[in-house]
Amino acid sequence: MTPAPQSESELLQRALDLAGFTLGEIAAKLSINCPQDLKREKGWVGMLLEAWLGATAGSKPMQDFENLGIELKSIPISYIGKPLETTFVCVAPLTGVHGLSWENSHIRQKLSKVLWIPVEGERDIPVPDRQVGMPLLWQPSEEDERQLKADWEELMEMITLGNVSKINAKHGEYLQLRPKAMNGKVLTEAYGANGQPIKAQPKGFYLRKAFTQRILNKHFVVPD
Template identity: 40%
Template sequence: MTHTIAVAPQATKHPGPLGRRPAPQSVAELLLRAEALEGFTVAQLAAALKLELPLHNRRAKGFVGGLVEQALGADPKARTQPDFPALGVELKTIPIRPDGTPLESTFCCAIAMGRADRASWEASVLRRRLDHVLFVAHLAVKDTPLAARRFARPVLWRPTPPQWQLLQQDWEDLMGKIGAGQSGHLAANVGEILQVRPKAAHRQVRTWGHGPDGPQAVHPLAFYLRARFTRSILRQQG
């Protein structure tokens, strides 16, 4: 059965000048701000924030995410904390197809490669980031320019107990392999709903981590949510 993502008709009014908004005071206020973006295009939001659109679509991912962060009042200095530290809410801006399928896996957080052998799930950045997530999707239809992409209905998600169990199992399995010096052999298909992928500007970047014979320079890795898992979140709660 085909499932089409819910998107409001094209918004006809300009959202008005915004600039970077102050941090929302409650989760309800944050959700109202996100819901107000539904139906607007990337070009309309950029104009409201007085920002120029990038000339090439290859910069679209970071640009759209930055737009939404400013419009919603995310903390640009959150670092390892959620994007809205006072609320404990992480923001994920993701491109989707009309049926609600994400175009790609969703970045969660970088992995501290040198501490993988002694990290704990309870104190992990991933657990903290995924405790409460606001997904703001934008429709990336083929041949549609970045400026014309429209924002879909936002989804506020908290993992269910079964989802938490899957996340913890994947995290412990993947971190166990990284801590045991197997990061160089981890394929993207390892993990049920999480996966690890390289996270660096280019392949020559290295960081300190664990190799088969002890400490060594390794490729930086990061955790990502699989696209099929993110799709299930959007469909169940959207």
């Protein structure tokens, strides 16, 4: 495990040093076994990057580099630099949501400053051969924050009113709420439309591909 970076510039330099290396090469440097596919190792790429960069949060609900206030997110990209998946941000609260505002929400804290690292994600590229791209240290613009807040408020209002079962992936322009569990049998506490306790699938906040595409388009040259 790499020691935690002591400054933003140190973290960014570590990320820059990764650019151009393959996942297999990075894993070898850390003496970590590299899987041949990610079917059962969904979060492996993120864990590898965390280990190299010295992330400190682990599974705790805080930013990956808590001393710097920076979250780490990898983006699997296509051959032409387009995001291949939505980006998980954090688990959504289904209870205890009254009085919660965007300004004091966990998701806003997570997205206040993000180190994005693009990684080749095409399935025909063996995992060990996938290259890491140039990093990007990003903060949401006023426009980004306005829309993220609007999406969050729409989704949280549905949760507050007991309509969690009616939420689907179509809600939200940049942000969406989707099931976040190993399988459909996993259930957690929530509330129904009449305020009665119910069981529901855990939900997670995800950034749509269109949003991460905007970030890439703004900071990198991405073909149309």
